[in-house]
Amino acid sequence: MIEKPHRPNQAAEAAFSIQKHKIILTINEVEQEIKVDAWTTVLDLLREHLHLTGTKKGCDHGQCGACTVLMDGTRINSCLTLAVMHDGAEITTVEGLAKGEQLHPVQEAFIEQDAFQCGYCTPGQICSAIGLINEGKAKTPEDIRDLMSGNICRCGAYNNILKVVQEALERERS
Amino acid sequence: MAVRSNNKFSRRSFLKVTGLAGGGVLIGFNLFSACKSDTEMPKDISELNFNDFNAYIKIADNGKVTIFSPNPEIGQGVKTSMPMIIAEELDVAWEDVYVQQAPLDTEKYVRQVAGGSQSIRASWEPLRQTGASARQMLINAAAAGWDVDPGECTTSNGVITGPGGNRIGYGEVVKDAAGLEVPEEVSLKDPKDFKIIGKDIRNVDINKIITGKPLYGLDYSEEGMLIASVLRPPAFGQELADFQKLENFDAIKKDHPGVVDIIRFENKIAVLAKDTWTAMKAKKTLQANWQYAGNPESTEDHDEILLGLLDGNDFQNMRKDGDVEKAFSEADEVLERTYESPFLPHNCMEPMNFFANVTDEKIHLVGPIQTPEGTANQVAEKLGRPLEEVHLEMTRMGGGFGRRLYGDFVLEAAEISSLAKKPVKVVYSREDDMTAGVYRPAIKYRIKAAVKDGKLTGYHLKEAAVNSNMYNLIPNFFPAGAVENYQVDVANYQSNITTGAWRAPYTNFLAFAEQSFFDELAEVMQVDRVQLHLDLLEKVKGSTDDRIQYSPERMQNVIKTVVEKSGFKNQQEGVYKGFSAYYCHNTHVAEVAEVVLENGQPVTKKVTCVVDCGIVVNRLGALNQIEGGIVDGVGHAMYGDLTFTDGKPESDNFHNYQLIRMMQAPKVETHFIENNLSPTGLGEPTLPVAGGAVANAIKAATGQRIYKQPFIKHLDTKEVIG
Numbered sequence: 055m056i057e058k059p060h061r062p063n064q065a066a067e068a069a070f071s072i073q074k075h076k077i078i079l080t081i082n083e084v085e086q087e088i089k090v091d092a093w094t095t096v097l098d099l100l101r102e103h104l105h106l107t108g109t110k111k112g113c114d115h116g117q118c119g120a121c122t123v124l125m126d127g128t129r130i131n132s133c134l135t136l137a138v139m140h141d142g143a144e145i146t147t148v149e150g151l152a153k154g155e156q157l158h159p160v161q162e163a164f165i166e167q168d169a170f171q172c173g174y175c176t177p178g179q180i181c182s183a184i185g186l187i188n189e190g191k192a193k194t195p196e197d198i199r200d201l202m203s204g205n206i207c208r209c210g211a212y213n214n215i216l217k218v219v220q221e222a223l224e225r226e227r228s
Numbered sequence: 229m230a231v232r233s234n235n236k237f238s239r240r241s242f243l244k245v246t247g248l249a250g251g252g253v254l255i256g257f258n259l260f261s262a263c264k265s266d267t268e269m270p271k272d273i274s275e276l277n278f279n280d281f282n283a284y285i286k287i288a289d290n291g292k293v294t295i296f297s298p299n300p301e302i303g304q305g306v307k308t309s310m311p312m313i314i315a316e317e318l319d320v321a322w323e324d325v326y327v328q329q330a331p332l333d334t335e336k337y338v339r340q341v342a343g344g345s346q347s348i349r350a351s352w353e354p355l356r357q358t359g360a361s362a363r364q365m366l367i368n369a370a371a372a373g374w375d376v377d378p379g380e381c382t383t384s385n386g387v388i389t390g391p392g393g394n395r396i397g398y399g400e401v402v403k404d405a406a407g408l409e410v411p412e413e414v415s416l417k418d419p420k421d422f423k424i425i426g427k428d429i430r431n432v433d434i435n436k437i438i439t440g441k442p443l444y445g446l447d448y449s450e451e452g453m454l455i456a457s458v459l460r461p462p463a464f465g466q467e468l469a470d471f472q473k474l475e476n477f478d479a480i481k482k483d484h485p486g487v488v489d490i491i492r493f494e495n496k497i498a499v500l501a502k503d504t505w506t507a508m509k510a511k512k513t514l515q516a517n518w519q520y521a522g523n524p525e526s527t528e529d530h531d532e533i534l535l536g537l538l539d540g541n542d543f544q545n546m547r548k549d550g551d552v553e554k555a556f557s558e559a560d561e562v563l564e565r566t567y568e569s570p571f572l573p574h575n576c577m578e579p580m581n582f583f584a585n586v587t588d589e590k591i592h593l594v595g596p597i598q599t600p601e602g603t604a605n606q607v608a609e610k611l612g613r614p615l616e617e618v619h620l621e622m623t624r625m626g627g628g629f630g631r632r633l634y635g636d637f638v639l640e641a642a643e644i645s646s647l648a649k650k651p652v653k654v655v656y657s658r659e660d661d662m663t664a665g666v667y668r669p670a671i672k673y674r675i676k677a678a679v680k681d682g683k684l685t686g687y688h689l690k691e692a693a694v695n696s697n698m699y700n701l702i703p704n705f706f707p708a709g710a711v712e713n714y715q716v717d718v719a720n721y722q723s724n725i726t727t728g729a730w731r732a733p734y735t736n737f738l739a740f741a742e743q744s745f746f747d748e749l750a751e752v753m754q755v756d757r758v759q760l761h762l763d764l765l766e767k768v769k770g771s772t773d774d775r776i777q778y779s780p781e782r783m784q785n786v787i788k789t790v791v792e793k794s795g796f797k798n799q800q801e802g803v804y805k806g807f808s809a810y811y812c813h814n815t816h817v818a819e820v821a822e823v824v825l826e827n828g829q830p831v832t833k834k835v836t837c838v839v840d841c842g843i844v845v846n847r848l849g850a851l852n853q854i855e856g857g858i859v860d861g862v863g864h865a866m867y868g869d870l871t872f873t874d875g876k877p878e879s880d881n882f883h884n885y886q887l888i889r890m891m892q893a894p895k896v897e898t899h900f901i902e903n904n905l906s907p908t909g910l911g912e913p914t915l916p917v918a919g920g921a922v923a924n925a926i927k928a929a930t931g932q933r934i935y936k937q938p939f940i941k942h943l944d945t946k947e948v949i950g
Contacts, residue, residue, distance in 0.1 A: 094505065102503045107447035108440015110626070111504075112577050113658040117882035120577060148440035161438045168430055168848045171856055173437035174444060174577040174626030203889040206882065208577045208627050210859030211852060212893040 077141040081106070082150025088137070096132035096140065097121045100147060108148040108177045112206070119205030122178040122185070123147050129185025131204075148177035151184070159225055160184050163218040171209035179205050183219045187226055195220060243358055245365065246271065247406035252288040252399075257358045285314060285362060291386045291399030293318065294326045308432045309348055309846045310355060316424045317359030317417060320386040320398070327432040348845060348907050349814060360414040368411070369404035370396050419843055419904040428848040433624065443624040445581045445595035446655065453583065454488055454500040456644050456652045457507035459514050460664050461495055463875030464725040465522035468495045476515050484510040491647050498644045500652060508657050522724040524874035527670075530694065531568070533721050534672040537692035538566065543717035547703035547775075550713035552678070555686025559678035563752050567675070567741035568936040571694075571870040572668035572730055573879075575887060578626020579661040584641035585651035586611065591618045591642060595653075596625035596632055603635030607642045629860075630729035634666050659880040667870060668730030669694035669723075673741040677749055678713070684749070684764065686713040689742070691734075693720050695727045698734040701777055705735075705811055706742075709776045710764035725872065731860065732912035735812040736919075737937065740865060743808040743920025748933060757807055757924075758791055778811035785901055786818040786838045793899050794820035794836035803833075806925030810917045813909030816840040816901075819858065821894070821921035823929045828945055830926045832862050832894040835918060840901035841908045853910040855896040861918030863888025869938045886940075 074089035081104065090099060097114075100106040100123070109132060112120030116134040123132045124146040151158035160183050163169075170176045182205045192198045198219045199212075207215060243257035249271045286294040295311040311327045363383055370388040371378040373396075381390045386398045419425075436443055461467060471492055480499075481487050486506035491498045497514055501507035523529075556562055582595035591613060597603050597620075604618040625632055641654040656664070671693040678686030687707055691698055697718035708714060730736060750757035765787075768780035787809050791797065796805055802824055809818035822834040835858050844850045867886035871878045879885035923934050926943065936942040 093509075098503065098505045102505075105449075106440070107442045110444075110578070111446060112579070113882050114508075115658065115881045115883055118577065118658075148438070152439060157438070164438050165430060165434050168428075168434070168852060170431075170434075170437060171852055172577065172625060172627045173431075173433065176437050177440045180438060199891040199893075203891040206577065206887050206889060208575060208629075208860075208887065209852075210856035210863070210888070210893065212859060212890045213855055213896055214852070216890065 075138045077138060079137070079140065079142075080144040082146060090137045092136070092138050094137050096123065096125075096130075096135050096137050096145070099137045100132060100145075106147050106149050109181075110174055110177055112175070112178075117206075118175070118178075119182055120175050120178040122181040122205060124181050124185055124188075127185070127188050129182050129188075146181070148180055151180065158184070160187075160218065160222045163221045163225075166221070167214040167217045169214035169218045170207075170211050175205060175207045175209075179207065179215055179218075183215075183222060186219060187222055192219070192223065198223070243361055243410060245362075245406050245408075245410060247403055248272065248286065251403075252286055253402040253406040255285040255287070255358070255362050257283055257285075257354070283358075285318070285358070287362070287366075287398055287402045289399045289402065291320075291397045292324050292326065293320050293386075293398075294328055296328055308429055309849055310351060311432070312424050312429055312846055313348075313352065313355040314359040316422055317356045318363050319359075319383040319417075322424050322427075322429060324386055349909055352906050356416050357414065360416050361411055364411045364414045365405045365408050366398050366401055368408055369401040370394075372408075373401065373404065422843075425843060425845050426847060429846045430848065444578050444626050445583070445623040446578055446626070448583055448594050448623060448653070450583070450585070450651050453585075453651045453653055454502060454648070455504045455507045456498045456500050456641070456654045457504070457511040457657070458640060458644075458654060458660065459497040459499070459511050459516060460660070461518055462663075463518070463520075463524060464665070464723075464872070465520050465524050465875040466495075466518040467521040468492070468497070469517040469519040471497055471514070471516045480510050480513055483513065489648050489650075490514075491644060493643050493647060496640070498640075498648075498652075498654075500644070500648055500650070504655055507655070520875075522875075525723055525725060526873050526875075527570070527871040530670050530721075530723070530872075534568075534670065534692040534694070535566070537719040537721060538672060538674045538690055540719070543690065543719045544697070546698070546700070546716040546718055547708060548715045549708075549711075550686075552676075552686045552688045552713045552715045555678040555680070555713035556676065556688075559680050559685060561679040561752060562676065563679070563745075563749055564674065564676040565745055565748065565935060567673045567737070567744065569668075569671050569737040570868070570937060571670045571725065571727070571872070572864060572868045573662045573870055573877075573885070574627075574629040574631035574666075574668075574730060575662065575885070576625070576627030576629060576631055579656040579658055580631070580637040580664075581653060581655045582638045582641040583651070583653040584638070584645040586642055586646040586649075589617070592651075593618065593620045593638060593642065594623060595621075595638065595641075596623050596628075597635055597638060598625070598628050598630075598632040599635060603638050606635055606639060610639055611642060611646055629731045630668075630733065631666060634728055636664075636666070636726075658882070662870075662880050662885060663877045665726030666728040667725065668733075668736070669696070669725075669727035671734070671737055673738060675741065675745045677745070679749075679753055682753060682755070684711055684753070684760075687711040687715075689716045691716075691718040691738075693718070693734075694723045694725065696720060698738070702734055702738065702812075704775045704777045706778055706783065706809075707764055709768040709771050709773050710780075724875070731857075732812060732915045735810065735912075735916040736861070736864075737916075739808070739810040739812070739916030740919030740923060740937070743810065743917070744923045744933070744935070747807070747920070747924040747927065758787060758796070761787055761809060777814075778816065782816045782840045782901070783809065783811060783818075786816045786840050789899060789901065790818035790820055790836060790838040793838060793897070794822075796820050804830075804925050804929035806921045806923065806928060808917045808920030808924060810913070810920070812916060813911075813913045815908045815910065815913040817913050817917045819914070819917045819921040821862075821918070821925040823922065823925035825929055830929050830939075830943070831892070832866075832922050832925070834895045834897065835862070835921060836897045836899075837914060837917075838899045838901065839910075839914065840903070841910050841913075842903060842905035843907045844900055845907055850900075850910055851898055854898050854914045857910075857912065857914035858896050858918045859888060859893045861915035862894055862922055863892070865919035865922055865937050866892070866939050869941060
């Protein structure tokens with residue numbers, strides 16, 4: 055028989071449930087002190103606490119990639135990681151890629167290739183593409199196809215997204 | 229040369245023009261029907277009323293044009309392509325056109341449905357008329373000022389040129405034009421003079437999308453809004469047996485600070501919380517008991533029932549030419565095959581969601597829906613309130629595919645807000661989205677053909693489907709008219725699993741079945757598979773049967789072109805090609821898929837596609853729709869599968885439901901048939917063709933005929949490797 059998990063007494067439980075954790079995050083180049091619950095994911099922190107809704111919720115399972123952001127330059131599924139684990143981290147979301155009016159080259163390439171239809175997966179695709187370029191692993195179109203496969207595009211704009219990443223990689227090399 | 233328009237849209241009541249208080253002129257029009265002639269035009273754009281006109285054009289004093297585009301945007305690009313058509317006939321530079329989503333929070337929108345690839349097809353003429361009428365009024369105003377014949381004036385890029393070197397910009401004559409009569413007849417451009425239509429125009433929302441602006445329903449919020457996560461019956465056929473709210477509620481509230489309320493309604497329980505995570509987490513702890521009120525249906529049951537229907541005699545006839553039974557009895561050879569498809573969820577990337585704030589004064593609804601008008605009606609009826617009190621605002625949609633034709637989630641939001649007396653947004657988790665329906669229904673087809681003296685003499689198509697059958701036009705698609713003895717019969721089984729339209733309803737699977745069948749039939753008849761199609765189509769030419777939906781000439785043209793462009797008949801080492809062609813949504817499409825074997829698995833590397841959709845409005849948008857349809861078609865034919873056990877869906881997220889990913893997506897090469905015919909649907913018609921092309925290529929590669937979707941489940945890979 056499986057033993058029931060230990061449950062603290064009611065008073066302690068109430069006290070525990072309202073305890074927030076103070077962390078410092080640099081989000082889109084702005085350093086902020088944030089109080090979060092221990093269970094708040096980076097995705098929910100961005101969307102619901104900071105109102106940065108550009109990062110999308112698609113599956114909460116790390117399967118669709120709509121929530122992809124850049125953490126210290128690395129692409130991550132923001133639905134799969136808790137904010138408290140990243141005290142001191144630097145996060146870039148789709149809202150923080152452009153410098154003023156100057157779009158990020160990957161954003162420009164998305165316009166050039168018209169690489170979306172409904173556009174819901176696009177912020178995740180953009181962040182994933184930038185992360186992929188930072189990783190420096192993708193050399194061929196086949197590599198890109200494999201390494202971008204964590205981001206689902208339900209509308210099937212894959213071929214144009216592939217062109218975006220190819221174009222951005224070439225720009226990076228030159 | 230201009231084409232004089234003489235159709236039913238030429239009437240004064242079709243549009244109305246008024247001067248604006250702040251300068252410029254406003255043209256109100258109705259896309260789909262003539263509006264009432266006594267309708268008042270607003271003097272200020274903040275007073276735009278979408279009850280009477282469903283679209284407006286504003287021409288400012290500086291000549292800049294703003295088009296208030298009201299149509300639902302689900303990713304199919306109408307928010308760009310519809311204004312392009314107006315701008316073309318208005319004869320302004322696209323750079324001077326600004327497209328604005330019709331303003332929110334004013335009056336109720338009356339808008340049309342985004343579905344059935346209808347948007348451009350239905351509005352092509354009215355949009356051209358509108359642009360041309362406005363242009364003519366501007367010319368008339370300028371000509372009156374110069375005291376010349378309007379017929380001597382021309383326009384280009386928003387400038388009117390008259391005799392004697394007179395030139396004036398639209399902006400300078402708008403005030404005068406507003407006082408003129410709307411012309412009874414106007415000239416439309418000759419398609420060869422189009423400057424905007426047929427060009428690559430980028431989606432008008434692109435900058436907002438790539439910078440992450442809040443456009444979608446899921447991004448919408450209001451002060452004081454609560455998130456509602458709804459617990460629905462875990463299996464179809466179940467209902468709520470008991471739920472002790474009060475006992476449960478205190479415990480849940482203690483465990484989940486942020487939970488504000490728990491509400492039981494119908495067969496469901498909603499948890500209202502200050503944030504999404506809390507609402508979804510708390511929902512999982514609800515203690516509810518469910519009981520079966522209907523049949524606990526499983527996939528095996530559906531298979532047995534649908535096959536039983538195909539074996540039986542309880543059909544409704546959809547079309548009957550000649551005598552198929554006689555053809556079969558006299559045939560040299562008979563081929564009969566059965567094709568089977570599973571249920572499919574839509575899986576829009578943006579899970580279903582809707583905002584509702586029901587107060588004593590009004591019902592405020594905001595979110596992504598393909599059918600705003602019908603949904604507003606349903607909400608009014610459900611809450612017993614007058615329709616005038618329902619204010620529905622549309623957001624951009626993270627995909628539709630048919631799912632957002634159904635407003636079940638809007639009704640939920642309205643009901644919860646009404647009971648809680650608070651503004652709420654219902655948010656589906658991916659699990660809710662995949663397990664709550666509405667699905668593409670499971671369908672089976674049985675096709676039987678008679679061959680005599682090397683000719684196809686009989687063709688009998690039977691459909692057994694869950695809940696509803698093919699629509700009336702389908703029995704008049706190919707090969708109707710091409711076979712002397714031809715019959716289509718349908719039967720259905722009423723299930724408690726909710727089903728509905730899914731991108732290219734019925735044809736999304738029927739095209740695979742028929743095009744696989746023809747591929748096999750050509751082998752049985754020992755004839756060339758392409759020639760078999762061409763010969764059958766030849767027989768339809770000159771047919772006087774006005775029920776026939778497709779054009780044999782246009783179909784032959786796309787087929788011949790795809791064979792040439794894809795090099796279908798050229799042998800290529802290790803590359804196996806499959807051919808398929810289909811007509812639906814008024815568009816003729818032919819595709820050739822190329823499959824290679826990698827580690828014994830068939831992989832679709834490329835699809836060559838030829839489309840006849842008449843005039844291509846936005847080339848870039850059209851290519852996107854075509855490629856998306858093909859990738860979607862290949863993906864769902866290969867992988868899409870939703871099975872049930874005792875009414876419970878067996879997949880609930882993307883770890884156990886496979887959608888096509890970039891590494892599996894074929895390259896797509898598209899060719900358009902160039903003509904000046906009116907544009908036809910593009911959102912759907914390339915999808916149905918793809919499954920057949922891939923299946924036929926897999927046959928060429930592996931020798932295996934696949935009769936069931938998804939292919940990945942029904943292909944014997946051991947045999948391929950062995």
